[in-house]
Amino acid sequence: MTLIVHKYGGTSLGTAERIQAVAERVIETKKQGHQVVVVVSAMSGETNRLLSLAESVTKTPSPRELDVLLSTGEQVTIALLTMALKEKKCDAVSYTGGQVCIQTDSAHSKARITNIEVERVQKELQQGKVVVVAGFQGVDEHGNITTLGRGGSDTTAVAMATALNAKECRIYTDVDGVYTADPRIVKNAQRLSSLTYEEMLEMASLGSKVLQTRAVEFAGKYNINLRVLSSFEEGPGTLITKEDEIMEAALISGIAHNSDEAKLTVIGVPDKPGIASHILNPIAEANIEVDMIVQNVGLNNSTDFTFTVHRNDYGKAMLILKKTAKDINATDVIGDNKIVKISVVGVGMRSHAGVASTIFKALADKKINIKMISTSEIKVSVVIDEKYLESGVRTLHMAFGLGTE
């Protein structure tokens, strides 16, 4: 008998009717002859309700106590879903993270899973029960309640699938799969039937916010088949798996974009060893995440150093850089917070040069100016003016034959 892990987010569990619908879906999978473990998030709105309770008491809640508070959200959902399953004559039992037990380190609010004890869960499954597990939460070695951070329920689901050697981990969301581009921008974007972990990582971190990055990494590390499906309609969804499971890898899987970028450039930086860390250290110390980094070779032993940050961090980064620029005798600091990043992603990408030249030609034809370029193993990203976001995504989607418009 094979085991399937289901995972449902807060929107899928937001009302009594939706909880009933989830129960029906679980029972359907059970009837197909599978064992089922269900991982659930808090009902939509619940986490925010609890956060505002905490805020009414203190502006700086103790991280340990915040985890005690927030973990009640999923505990409510496991109880309700299990009641609904039993009401429908499907034997089921709920488990909190601590009861499983999902062992984590002690980093409250961003704990990492270190071990999962599966004996009790396996016993329940063998007795024919559906096991409903609270996502997002665990316990550290001292029995303190921890949480894995927002979206951590995906990680719980993948970790349970790994520990229990599940056949598939199905992540039910409000979209019916991963698309070749954002369907709100590209009307004829296609649902991908499958893609690799690496591609999904690039897609996810670039703005296709379907799955938690950590969950995809975890699944890739242990080769767990992940499937993204809709909670609200039937369909095969998108399978995320390892490369050799995919019959015919496409050259390009999709076009991702990120519209919250800003870029900063330090001009006339004396070209000395260690200068990059001089510039980036104060940024890192201020907890600002840096995305793309480009250094142009310049004239006269000086260079221009450019990087991108989240748009919210633009002002803070600019202040820090101006001080750094003085310290290192750079000429000036300039910036632009009206930019977006578009990325072309695909494990089938054999030659960056070929992909890059297709990108350049396609964007040039539309008179879209490229401000930065960066490449990784399976993607090529370009930064352009934000006003070209939609036409840029559509142009590249068509240029790589992912759909016509």
Place this chain on the structure above:
Amino acid sequence: MTLIVHKYGGTSLGTAERIQAVAERVIETKKQGHQVVVVVSAMSGETNRLLSLAESVTKTPSPRELDVLLSTGEQVTIALLTMALKEKKCDAVSYTGGQVCIQTDSAHSKARITNIEVERVQKELQQGKVVVVAGFQGVDEHGNITTLGRGGSDTTAVAMATALNAKECRIYTDVDGVYTADPRIVKNAQRLSSLTYEEMLEMASLGSKVLQTRAVEFAGKYNINLRVLSSFEEGPGTLITKEDEIMEAALISGIAHNSDEAKLTVIGVPDKPGIASHILNPIAEANIEVDMIVQNVGLNNSTDFTFTVHRNDYGKAMLILKKTAKDINATDVIGDNKIVKISVVGVGMRSHAGVASTIFKALADKKINIKMISTSEIKVSVVIDEKYLESGVRTLHMAFGLGTE
């Protein structure tokens, strides 16, 4: 260093402001040089909110899952109160029932505490921390979450006080102590400075709903000093302790009443051995609790058998009795659901006869007819027509010199 246990109910923790006030009170006790353990209930309204969530999913929730659901209520409160304490620079740490661990049997929704492991809590106390414990909940030997039933937080507080050998267990409520009678009925009712466990049991079970009966029994069994105080105003409250701690036991401590009674009488019951169980078994099987039982010796080998039940159970009990009456060849069944019970309570009560005659005379002077009488070691109860409830309580309060009116 002595340890004091505080217990706060839902009303005392109903808003952020009230949680702050509780934190201040705890800090005050700490400043007086005591170690403090705080036991809390769910915020007022929370348990009902959770129950209605369950009800939206099923009319017959699984008892195990209902406990998983309801126990989140106190978990929210321990987190919030601990945050509030830490905000005020008082080091504190929260514990769920499972974390303590408060071991119970597996009777979901009405579990009984079997053991408490105090090592971790003691360690935290020794480090100078206030320990905030979730009331009402525990875990069974398999780690399943259990609850102690409504009002079980009082029991948790007394059990923690016992396990930790506390000097005193302070139950903070919305009244400032136990009174010689209900102050809403008797304007000059007096706050008792102390009374015995036995008296409190009679007072509590007879309608002075200040403390859970189980908690008082528990405290009596282990000689824990219990004190009932107001959450909202300063004052010494009422100490509940063993008899020899009380300097001068009064003859009568107070007048309790219960206004939700109904009585049923089976008339003309053939006086044979075992007839009482014949009558009461079907009542017990229907989960109807019987309070007073009186059997009058009758003529012609027949007897009248009368007992009281909660008014809500009157109709159901009547139906059952009518069937029973036929089976045992009784003459008839009559009943009255417009009755109340008034009890005179006191460990100093040496002679029932003396107390009873005072009662009879006082009530007779007011032309109040007594319908039933029953006595225990430390109380005499009478059943009267409900229209005489207030004048009955006031009359007896004055007759036993508890206050003048």
